[in-house]
Amino acid sequence: QITLNESGPVVVKPTQTLTLTCTFSGFSLNSSGVGVAWIRQPPGRALEWLTVIYWDDDKRYSPSLRSRLTISKDTSKDQVVLTMANMDPVDTATYYCAHASSGYYYYYYYYMDVWGKGTTVTVSS
Amino acid sequence: ELVLTQSPGTLSLSPGKRATLSCRASQSVNSYNLAWYQQKPGQAPRLLIYAASSRATGIPGRFSGSGSGTDFTLTISRLDPEDFSMYYCQHYDSSRWTFGQGTKVEVK
Numbered sequence: 001q002i003t004l005n006e007s008g009p010v011v012v013k014p015t016q017t018l019t020l021t022c023t024f025s026g027f028s029l030n031s032s033g034v035g036v037a038w039i040r041q042p043p044g045r046a047l048e049w050l051t052v053i054y055w056d057d058d059k060r061y062s063p064s065l066r067s068r069l070t071i072s073k074d075t076s077k078d079q080v081v082l083t084m085a086n087m088d089p090v091d092t093a094t095y096y097c098a099h100a101s102s103g104y105y106y107y108y109y110y111y112m113d114v115w116g117k118g119t120t121v122t123v124s125s
Numbered sequence: 126e127l128v129l130t131q132s133p134g135t136l137s138l139s140p141g142k143r144a145t146l147s148c149r150a151s152q153s154v155n156s157y158n159l160a161w162y163q164q165k166p167g168q169a170p171r172l173l174i175y176a177a178s179s180r181a182t183g184i185p186g187r188f189s190g191s192g193s194g195t196d197f198t199l200t201i202s203r204l205d206p207e208d209f210s211m212y213y214c215q216h217y218d219s220s221r222w223t224f225g226q227g228t229k230v231e232v233k
Contacts (some may be wrong), residue, residue, distance in 0.1 A: 037222065047213055049163075049222040057144065060220055061128075096169055099227075103157065103176055111160040111175035111215050113182075118169050 001025035004036075004097050004116035011122050012116040018121060022080040022097030029075050031055055035100035035110055036080040038071065043120075048093075051079060052100060052110075069119050087123045094118040129214055129225035135186075137233040143200040143226045146228045148195055148214035158217040161190055161199045173212075174199060177205045204230070 008020035020038070027034060037052040051061045051071045061069050070083045080097060098112035126131040128151040148159070156177035163171040174190035177197055187202040191211055202209055209232050214225040 001211075037226075039167065047164075047215075047224040049215075049224060051224065060222075063221060064233070105155075105157045105176075109155070109157045110222075111172060112162075112170075112215075113172045115169040115171070124135045 001098050002114045004099060004114060006095060006116045006119040007031070008095075008121065009120055009124050010120065011124060014076075014088055014123060016087050018027050018084045018087050020084075020095055020097075020119065020121075022082070022116060023040045024080070024097075024099065026100060029053075029073050029078070029080070030092050032106060032118075033102035033104075034115075035102075036110055037074070037103050038080075038082045038100050039096045039098060041096070042093040044069055050084075050095075051082065055099075062101065089123045092123050094120045094125075127154070127216060127218065127221075127223050129216055129223055131212075131214055131225035131228045133228060134226075135198075135211045135229045135231060137231050138204055140204050140206055142204050144174055144208070144230055146199040146201075146212055146230070148192075148199070148225050150197070154216055155192045156193045156197070159192070159197050160217070162213045162215060163208075163210050164213065167199065170213065171198045201230075231233040 005026045035054040035072040037048040053071045068085045096118040099114040102108045130149045132147045159177045161174040162171040178190045216223045
């Protein structure tokens with residue numbers, strides 16, 4: 001059974017760097033065709049994809065947030081870490097990590113089949 | 126930049142009725158890259174459909190997905206009380222992933 005659990009600070013101050021950890025079980029991020037993504041959702045608003053890291057350490061970032069985001073994995077700890085620099089009140093949101101599975105049709109395509117419960121982050125001085 | 130537009134914003138229906146949710150892409154996409162999620166208040170999203178028409182594990186048969194090119198549809202054949210919720214479509218691309226703005230299905 002795959003599970004993911006997000007952890008990190010509940011409140012951060014403006015301009016600080018947010019660090020969130022996704023601790024997972026039930027799969028290996030060394031396995032071909034697997035990824036872990038981060039998604040956020042401001043209160044009352046839609047989902048926004050932030051970044052993904054794949055089994056081969058390939059990484060992709062949202063173009064609008066690329067300069068502020070860093071994703072990394074520690075396969076020995078079964079963790080994925082997200083850092084977001086220069087936090088602003090508009091970054092207040094629930095942050096989710098999700099397991100990405102793949103299918104193949106001449107290329108690999110991905111979809112997020114298991115999600116963590118999310119962690120709420122408030123940016124306030 | 127790909128944009129996914131979901132319609133309607135809110136769908137008001139009675140239990141037992143058929144729900145048809147639309148997701149329109151701003152450019153033609155491969156149907157394998159299109160997924161649907163359900164999100165209930167205070168909960169994480171749940172995968173319903175991937176590759177436009179494949180039901181995820183454990184998803185009831187009343188949920189179905191269809192479409193190609195720029196137009197995709199999520200159909201709930203007969204609304205169960207637990208189906209009143211928010212629904213999002215999402216596109217995968219090798220460089221970025223995109224969500225629609227969501228459709229809320231509410232009790233009429």
